[in-house]
Amino acid sequence: MSIAKMKRLRLIALNDQKEDLLAGLLHVGCVEVSEAEDKLTDPEWAALVKKDEASVLDVRARINALGSAMEALKKYGGVKSALFEIRSEISEEALFDEALYQKEMESADKINDLVREIAQNYSKENRLSGIRAGLVPWKAADWPMDQESTAATDITFGTCPVKNLMEDLTAAVEAAAPEAAIARIHEDRELKYLMIITHKSVTEAVLEALRPFAFSHAHFKDMPGTAAEEIQKLDISLAALKEERAKLEQEIASYKDEYGVMKICMDRLTADVDKEYTHEKFLKGDSVFYAEGWFPENRMEKLTKELEKFTCAYEYADPQEGDTVPVLCENSKLVTPMHMVTEMYSLPAYDGVDPNPLIFPFFVFYFGFMFADMGYGLIILLVSLFITKKFKPKGTMGYMFNLGILLGISTTICGFFIGSFFGDAVTVISETFMGQTRELWALINPLKDPMTVLYFGIILGIIQMVFGQCIKIWMGFRDGNGLDAVLDVVPWWILFIGIGLTVAFGSPIPVIIGALALICTQGRHNPTIPGKIFGGVASLYDITSWLGDVLSYARLMALMLATTVIANVVNILATLPGSIIAFIVIFVVGHIFNLGINLIGTYVHAARLQYLEFFGKFYKDGGVPFKPLAYNTKYVDVVEDENA
Amino acid sequence: MMTLGTAIAFIGASLAVGLACSGSAKGVGCVGEAGAGVLSEDPGKFAQVLILQIIPGTQGLYGLVAWFFTCMKMGFFAGNLMELTTPQGLSLFAACLPIGIGGYLSAIAQGRCAAAAVSLIVKRPEEMSKGIIMAIMVEFYAILCLLATFLMVNSLI
Known part of the structure; x- marks a missing residue:
């Protein structure tokens, strides 16, 4: 129910046992090895040890290879990835099954080779299609494309912009040399495709004469056939490429049954890379290595039992002043989903207080209060229940849907008290389709009596903020400066009571007493008497922030x-067309929209009231999250084998 | 015979929907521009970009809700249009202003915020929820505007 007490671990063990020890640490899953770089700045240490080399990059490369193979299976093998992975359970031994792993890595390499071949196939296809597109306009020319001369003549293919008239071109050619002929092969929107036959002696003169028409010479290499023949050849090659690609894709798809095993290997590689990241932080000597880190005190026994299996020296110590101790909040199953809310803000400092149980009742109630609808509440509740039971999501997703169950219940209950079921759906439906008016029982109708709701909300807020100040006093006494905390807080209470009394009885004296209490206490840290008074008077300005x-x-x-x-507006809109089908369509779409937009909005505002108004009164943030070396799997759950 | 008051109230209702929808159009368009740039690099982010793009679209809907509610109160849909006095019409006009002005400006602000969230998901797709939350913070003010309009129209006639 609080921030876990941490202990420091120092460990010296044999290099020979390093791999096994890493596996052992992964197995207990409660040690975060920290960087020991400060040791290396000490010359005595530096003479003995150096930073250990880990093979992070190597493992990462394997993760990438396996990952892209799995992507390829999704693309070509029709393997679908589910939104929620249904995790199977697996033992440690099965996760680290070496034979299976080697086999899958080989398969992955093969798949990646095939993917590369497909990519090459595509680039070849692109090249050939490009050539083919260039040949299409020349289809009508019945002359081998790469044969640019005969014994006495030159044959020139070329293009010029379409705006030049054929008569002008012919006239120009004839004027330059009578021993020449020009023919139009094809014409499209931009270019004229021309073939020019000239006697060798006049070729240059003819081309020179065509220069003003922006004529550009087109060369074709390695094309012994006419354009039409070459196109046919290309078409055959293109079809062959396509067929080859289909075969390659099919070959990849044939691996699709291995996808399930690949998922296990992926999780194994994730564990491997985590081990390597820890390995990186070790300091290596000639035959032994040194490591230091943190673990929660309540796991000491388990850790000791594991370490005893190795030839190693270890010691445990309490954190010292100035240590950056990682923070782990441990809470009951009910409160744990609240971690999602606090983690989004910031973890508490190690010497702070775990806010999760403190915000729990407020957050859940505020959410329900703001959403307050039985229909929406039931939807949230049922969807969350379904997903948690069916898919058993872990991590943030797990938090989210566990929280959803609580929020759904709270929303439903609040909705009951204000008599809201999809707004006033009950009234609207009974009036429109049954011809009689039915209304749900309501303690209070927020539309008719919004002021009562407003007062209730504000009183709730004051209670929460005063509660936050009480926590501050409690923290003060815990840390040995209780008097300070009391003096910070209690004068404000005197002022608030004073304001209350003044409003009730009309006499200004209680307010003045409260203000004086503030002036006397709030500037007490300033060194001089005028400073103290000024600080006290300035604190009166904080009334505005309280008001806010x-x-x-x-x-x-x-x-x-x-x-x-x-x-309500959705309900009115739905009844307008006057048909039951239109009613259902508008009703469903409208309420899904309202549910969606309010779900995010309400969550954010329920959280914001904790972050700004509540945390502002006591919270000490800035904790570094505790990240032990542990199984961080995506596809399978590793079940502990207690005998191991 | 339509009274001047009724006509003024219609101007108010029209401004509510017109301004709010213009704002939403600007906001959604702004996110769309940013999103199209992202999609050119990574078409797989379409779903995420789409979610961000629809966020500033809600103000337009709120405007429509306000317009609809006002017209309904005036009996426009039922076919028996009320004959409002000029002060009544003016107060309905005033009641429509919050969602018109607030919806217009908040949709643009929200669009810019969501567009920034689009560039956030390029670099860190896992932080998308934070981008959405920041954009939704703007939504609150549009909801307040709708609420103000609704409560006033509801009690005026």
């Missing part, structure tokens, strides 16, 4: 109304 914080809770009312109003 309190009014911020008005969003509880605003968002509750927003959900209801949009839901």
Whole structure:
């Protein structure tokens, strides 16, 4: 229920056992090895040890290879990746099955070779298609394309812009030399495709005469046939390429049954790379290596049991002043989903307080209060229940849907009290289709009586903020400066009570007493007497920030109304066309929209009230997350084999 | 015979939907431009870009809701248009302003925010949820505007 107490581990073990020890650490899954680089700046240490070389890059390369092979199987083998992976359970031994792993890596290499061949095939196809496109306009020329001369004549292929008239071209050629002929092979929107036959003696003169028409000479190499023949040849090659590609794709697809095993190997490689990242942090001597790190105190026994299997020296120590201790929040199953909310803000500092159980009731209730609809609540609840039961998602996804169950329940309950089921769907449906008016029971109708909802929200906010200040006092006493915390907080309470009394009885004296309490206490850290007084007076200005914080809770009312109003409008829209089918369509689409937009909005605002208004009163953030060497698998769950 | 008040109220309703939709169009367009650039590099991000693109689209819908609600209150759909006095018409006009102005400006602001989130998902696709949250923070003010309009129109006639 709190931030886990950490212990420091120092370890010296034999180089020979390094691999096994890494596997052991992975097995216990509770040690984060930290960088020991400060040791290397110490000359005595530096003489004995150096940074260990790990093969991170090597393993990463294998992950990439396997990853691209799996992508190829998805593309060509029709393997679908599910939104939620249904994880199978697997033992450590099976995960690190060497034979299977080697086989899959070979398959992956083969698949990647095939993918490369397909890529080459495509580039060849592109090249041939390009050549073919260049030949198409010349289809009508019945002369071998690469034969540019006969015994006495030159044959020139070339193009010029289409705007030149054929008569002008012919006239120009004839004027230059009578022993020449020009013919139009083809014409498209931009170019005229020309073939010119000239006696060898006049070729240059003719080409010179055509220069003003922007004539450009086209050369064709290695084409012994006419354009039509060459096109036919290319078509055959292109078809062959296509066939070859289909074969290659089929060959890749034939590996698709191995996809499942590849997933296991992928998880194994992830574990391998994590081990290598830890390995990187070791300091290596001639025959032994040194490592240091952190582990939660409550895992000490398990860790000791594991380390005893090796020839190694180890010691445990408490964290010292100035250490950056990683933070791990441990909470009951009910509260754990709340980690999603705090992690998005920042983890608590190691000497702070775990906020998860503290924000839990507020967050869940605020969400329900702002959403407040039985219909939407039930949808959230049922979807979350279905997904957690069916797919058992882990990590953030798991948090999300576990939280969804709680939020769904809270939304449904709040919706019950304001009598909202998809807004006023019950009333609208009964009026439109049954001709009678039915209304749900409601403790309070937020549309008719928004002010009550507003007051309720603001009182709730004040309670939460005062609660936050109580935590601050508690933290003060825990850390030995309780008096300071009390003096920071209590004068404010005197002022608030004073404001209350003044409003109730009309006498200004209680407010003045409260203000004086603030002036006397809030500047106490300043060294001089005028400084103390000035600091105290300046603190009165903080009233505005309190006012802002309190009014911020008005969003509880605003968002509750927003959900209801949009839901009601959807209901009215749905009844307009007057047919049942149109009603159902508009009803479903409209409410899905409202659910979607309000789900994100409500979540964000419920979280924001914790981050700004609540955390501002006590929270000490900036913790570094605890990241132990542990199984971080995507596709399978590694089950512990206690005998191992 | 339509009264001046009714006509003024219609101007208000039209501004509510017109301004809010213009804002949404600008916002959605802005995200679309940024998104198209991303898709040219990585077409696989289409779904993520699309989610970000629709975020500034809600203001237009709110505007439509306000327009619809106002017209309904005036009896436009039922066929028996109310004859509003000029002060009544002016107050309905005023009631329509929050979602018109707030919807227009907030949709543009939200569009720019979502466009920035598009460039966020290029570099760190896993941080998309934070980009969405930042864009949704703007949404709150559009919701407040809709609420203000709704509550006023609801109690005015």
